[in-house]
Amino acid sequence: MITDRSVFGDEHSPEQLLHREGEVDRVATALAPAKRGRQADDLLIEGAPGVGKTVLSTHTLSRLSAKADIDTVHVECMGMSTAGIVREVLGAVGPAPAKNTPREDLCLQLRERVDAPLVVVLDEATDVHDTKALERLADVDLLSLIVITYDSDDWLSAAPRSVAQRFHGQVLSLDRYGTDELADILEPRVEKGLDHGVISRRQLEAIADEVAGVARYGIYSVLAAAELADDRGHHTVRDEDVAGAYPLAREWMRQAALDSLSYHHHVLYALVREAGQIDGQALHDRYDAIGERVYSGRSRTPLAKGSQRRKLRKLADYDLIDLEGTTRDRQYVVVDESVRPGYDIELGVLDYSDI
Structure with missing residues (x-):
């Protein structure tokens, strides 16, 4: 069913930029x-x-x-x-x-x-x-x-x-695309990347509506629906495959987003993920406590507090962590624990009662 997976990747450049x-x-x-x-x-x-x-x-x-x-x-x-x-x-x-x-x-x-x-x-x-x-x-x-x-x-x-x-x-x-606009954008990728006729225009419009006009989410969702259909032995993409595609597409997007980020982001993400939920001061203290060890042998050095905050904001922008509460009592929470850091970061034994 999937004939060319690369056309659903972020690196693929469309021949024509529709609706822009x-x-x-x-x-x-x-x-x-x-x-x-x-x-x-x-x-x-x-x-x-x-x-x-x-x-x-x-x-x-x-x-x-x-x-x-x-x-x-x-x-x-x-x-x-x-x-x-x-x-x-x-x-x-x-x-x-x-x-x-x-x-x-x-x-x-x-x-x-x-x-x-x-x-x-x-x-x-x-x-x-x-x-x-x-x-x-x-x-x-x-x-x-x-x-x-x-x-x-x-x-x-x-x-x-x-x-x-x-x-x-x-x-x-740049605004998000409308439902019909995003369906138009998905069609050329489907034509190049999937067998002919395996997914309908109606299903593409349903995907475009569900993802609220975010092109990357829509593209990943089409690929996920096709992969689920393949795994289930379906000859065409069924509505149940489309319905099951969104969580998988979200996971792929989050993992790809984290993989694209710097080592600094991975260290901060690993700390939040290990804690499950952690307040800002405790996170900064823990980062400082492990900084010398986890940056040993690397060209980069630990970040100052302001730079840590900017990296955490980037993690939130990428839907990798949630920022809960006001700035004064902010809590950091990992959105999807199945998304893992791409580096082997040895955090050691964490005891947050001591932070």
Whole structure:
């Protein structure tokens, strides 16, 4: 029944971006100056997880690069340092620098190398606030930024003022798809990834309605329904398979989301998961208590309290943990205990009565 599983993956790029024509035009307008040899406008793309922010940027940049000789680079900022981000950008405009190149030398090389329009996409850009990368990139002539995040107000409030000013009036919000729109988006994936006729348009509309217009959830749900049908020996996807697909799709989404996050996130998630429920101060204390041990031998070092909070917010954004109560008496709770950290993190014996 499943002929090509890859078309249901996050890496699959659709040939046509349906029902985002206005948004594509908005991105294209921001990038238009680059086609004339000038620095493009900066743009901040916000929206809930799974609504297609990354797909929108990669699709539009691909079209731009095909029509004009413009350098672009997509940087996954999750867990990256200033030097790591600058090094990735440098690799788009020349030979990759040596790994031991000091950060200041990397930034100097970037300013010297960029002599034509360069568009840098900062994906998962919440983490970039833990670095100095924004200031370094903003200091380069002809370099423009496309920032992808969940909430523009939160991101801008944490950004350096000089950088935040660049995005004044340059925010693009992506809404969830309507039921018919998402069903239209699912159909080409079904045609490529499943045997012909195994799932109906009515069932796709039911899925689109159930997932409330979140594209990634809908795509995972179609794959889960087909897998359940296969496992049950059905020749076509039945309504009972569709009904059973949503919990499985949710689990896949959560696990994929956690796997995409940095080691810091995995450590914090492991602590919350082990505790079941834990208040903020106890969690921070426990993190500090095990920090030296679990980070031993790694290039990363334990996070300060403010950075821990930002990582916990990311876990909540990805529906991996719930934040219960007010800021003063906040409790952290794991949503799905079947989702496990992707690292072998030795927490030791936890005694929360001592925290």
